[in-house]
Amino acid sequence: MEEEEDVKGGVATSAMAASYNEQIRPLLDAVDRLRQLNVSQEGIQLPTIVVVGDQSSGKSSVLESLAGISLPRGQGICTRVPLVMRLQDKDDDAGDEAASLHLEYNGCVVATSEAEVADAIIVATREIAGCGKGISGAPITLVVRKRGVPDLTLVDLPGITRVPVHGQPEDIYDQIARIIKAYIAPSESIILNVLSATVDFPTCESIRMSQQVDRTGERTLAVVTKSDKAPEGLLEKVNADDVHIGLGYVCVRNRIGDEETYEAAREAEARLFADHRLLSKIDKSMVGVPTLARRLTQIQATIIARSLPDIVKQINDKLKRSSDELGQMPPELCTVADAVREFFHIVKKVRASLEKVLVRGEFDEYPNDRHFHGTARLAEMIESFARTLPAQAQAQAPDGCCFLEEEMRVLEETKGINLPNFLSRSALHVLLNRKVESIAHVPHDLVSQVWDYVEDLVMKVLHRHSCSYPQVHPSCRTAVQNLMDKARKRSELHVNELIDMEMVANYTSSPEYMKAWTSMMDGQSRLRKALDDHSKSTAVVALPGFGGTDVSHLRQDPNKAMEAFDLKARLAAYWNSVLLRLVDGLALHVLYSIKRLAEKDLEDELAAQVVGNNMEGVKQMLVPTPAAASKRERLRKSISLLRESRQVVANIMDRINGATTDHVLS
Numbered sequence: 001m002e003e004e005e006d007v008k009g010g011v012a013t014s015a016m017a018a019s020y021n022e023q024i025r026p027l028l029d030a031v032d033r034l035r036q037l038n039v040s041q042e043g044i045q046l047p048t049i050v051v052v053g054d055q056s057s058g059k060s061s062v063l064e065s066l067a068g069i070s071l072p073r074g075q076g077i078c079t080r081v082p083l084v085m086r087l088q089d090k091d092d093d094a095g096d097e098a099a100s101l102h103l104e105y106n107g108c109v110v111a112t113s114e115a116e117v118a119d120a121i122i123v124a125t126r127e128i129a130g131c132g133k134g135i136s137g138a139p140i141t142l143v144v145r146k147r148g149v150p151d152l153t154l155v156d157l158p159g160i161t162r163v164p165v166h167g168q169p170e171d172i173y174d175q176i177a178r179i180i181k182a183y184i185a186p187s188e189s190i191i192l193n194v195l196s197a198t199v200d201f202p203t204c205e206s207i208r209m210s211q212q213v214d215r216t217g218e219r220t221l222a223v224v225t226k227s228d229k230a231p232e233g234l235l236e237k238v239n240a241d242d243v244h245i246g247l248g249y250v251c252v253r254n255r256i257g258d259e260e261t262y263e264a265a266r267e268a269e270a271r272l273f274a275d276h277r278l279l280s281k282i283d284k285s286m287v288g289v290p291t292l293a294r295r296l297t298q299i300q301a302t303i304i305a306r307s308l309p310d311i312v313k314q315i316n317d318k319l320k321r322s323s324d325e326l327g328q329m330p331p332e333l334c335t336v337a338d339a340v341r342e343f344f345h346i347v348k349k350v351r352a353s354l355e356k357v358l359v360r361g362e363f364d365e366y367p368n369d370r371h372f373h374g375t376a377r378l379a380e381m382i383e384s385f386a387r388t389l390p391a392q393a394q395a396q397a398p399d400g401c402c403f404l405e406e407e408m409r410v411l412e413e414t415k416g417i418n419l420p421n422f423l424s425r426s427a428l429h430v431l432l433n434r435k436v437e438s439i440a441h442v443p444h445d446l447v448s449q450v451w452d453y454v455e456d457l458v459m460k461v462l463h464r465h466s467c468s469y470p471q472v473h474p475s476c477r478t479a480v481q482n483l484m485d486k487a488r489k490r491s492e493l494h495v496n497e498l499i500d501m502e503m504v505a506n507y508t509s510s511p512e513y514m515k516a517w518t519s520m521m522d523g524q525s526r527l528r529k530a531l532d533d534h535s536k537s538t539a540v541v542a543l544p545g546f547g548g549t550d551v552s553h554l555r556q557d558p559n560k561a562m563e564a565f566d567l568k569a570r571l572a573a574y575w576n577s578v579l580l581r582l583v584d585g586l587a588l589h590v591l592y593s594i595k596r597l598a599e600k601d602l603e604d605e606l607a608a609q610v611v612g613n614n615m616e617g618v619k620q621m622l623v624p625t626p627a628a629a630s631k632r633e634r635l636r637k638s639i640s641l642l643r644e645s646r647q648v649v650a651n652i653m654d655r656i657n658g659a660t661t662d663h664v665l666s
């Protein structure tokens, strides 16, 4: 029976059979080794028993009772940094009774003794968190190898206080809460909530905090300290379980003051719970430090065994991710030849991507980014150009001019000494040039829009493929800018030439011209009739190609009006050919120029900029950037740590599988 347990022979030895210890310890050692390796920095959480409690609730006293050693104790904040306490039963060193203790912090190991450990922790705390009352999240590890202690690893955390004591920063609560949450939030953590019997449990900050991460309390165990100070109503309090503690309560009486030995304290505790009028009524499975030690070792064995398979999986996943990431990093370049090879490899990838997005219209590399769907965006620009061009010419027609007025004015100014029915070529020329000039800026706008877009796209694709070598980005940018300057210049010349050609010569082989002119001239007889009919003051006539038009103002000179109508019809029919030629010609020019840029010009320009100039550009690639160097270093460290961790876990899994540990793991 548990109540008959012998507490005289040490803290908890009698609670645990030696064989049980032998099987738990390797598991615990493996987890402690992983903790030492700091696998949590890789995001892998370890099963941990975390001691939380309000300030001065008795956390350190509980740990002292479990370890049988003195820790810094007192009123006000004592524990200012996380203390990872690894207790190891020294039953293997038969005959050697002396305990061995050491501290690990800030990367160093400091040997200490039972008598000096409290002072050593104070010194270590000062080193980490300063001499004042500030706190820090950097942990101290205390390893205690001592006969009779339970094999346990617990983390003691600073006590929670709402009100900063003198000398503490104003945000002390937030600082402590942050540290505590980081330890208790992972589902692998068991929360050992230390509650003083002297307080109302629901008012404890530590209860509030643990309930935030463990609402049902399934991973919370409560230790009620100072049972000797407030025995009244304690039985009712733990039975009522107002604060939902899933793993149950253990009431203890710690060592009081400095006058008692730990053995004497255990005896006094046993007497207290056996003889006290009220405390003796509490179930024996819920009282005493030996009970607490046994419960903790059982819980610890269970959570470690339960977590190990997941830890193995997490280590393997993380190892794969880190190895893949390292594998995806660009190769380390040692010689100029390496750098040249790598550079042309990048250029090849850039060219392939640009051919896809700008020439062939394949968007597998950027399925969801419309900006990179180059052929579609270029088609939109050309379509908009084809719409804008005729609209622009329309908008440029002289204001306030009546039908045929402009044509008649031009005919007047270009008249010569000719036969009356000869249409003036120069009149057509003047009107056509006016129209062409009025739209000349539209093709210029188009090519400038196209090259702005292409430049942006080329830079982005280039950056993407050369992101590992930001040191060559300036040379690449210069190359792209040079290339774009040349492309813009070529397009400008091309547009100027197209416009000039339209201004100096008029020709079309399109049968549409004659068709359109003939159709418009069908209206000529209607116009003549309207002009000759003086019976009405207005004369609105429907003319094919020009719509319903009032022509009454033309009655003064009907012959000139007929000549002007012919001129207007020719110009309108021919203008369609001009527009078509400009749109098609420019579209072909754009497509041709972009294809040439993607397939040849970019490569030539990049090679000239980066490889030329005495290889200055590629030589820069040999010097790794600080970001790449530190990433490579970080990944290598991570991989080596994870490999070591995997080995640690593999060893223990082999032992578990090989040994008859089923009862421990169940």
Ligand SMILES: Nc1nc2c(ncn2[C@@H]2O[C@H](COP(=O)(O)OP(=O)(O)OP(=O)(O)O)[C@@H](O)[C@H]2O)c(=O)[nH]1
Pocket: 053, 054, 055, 056, 057, 058, 059, 060, 061, 062, 072, 073, 074, 075, 076, 077, 078, 079, 157, 158, 159, 160, 225, 226, 227, 228, 229, 252, 253, 254, 255, 256, 257
């Ligand atoms: N009578 C009695 N006093 C106790 C008991 N447990 C702790 N104390 C006293 O309560 C005070 C606070 O105990 P600590 O163990 O320092 O409390 P803590 O929670 O670790 O304190 P901080 O880490 O500073 O928040 C000390 O004076 C202890 O001696 C107990 O079971 N009975």
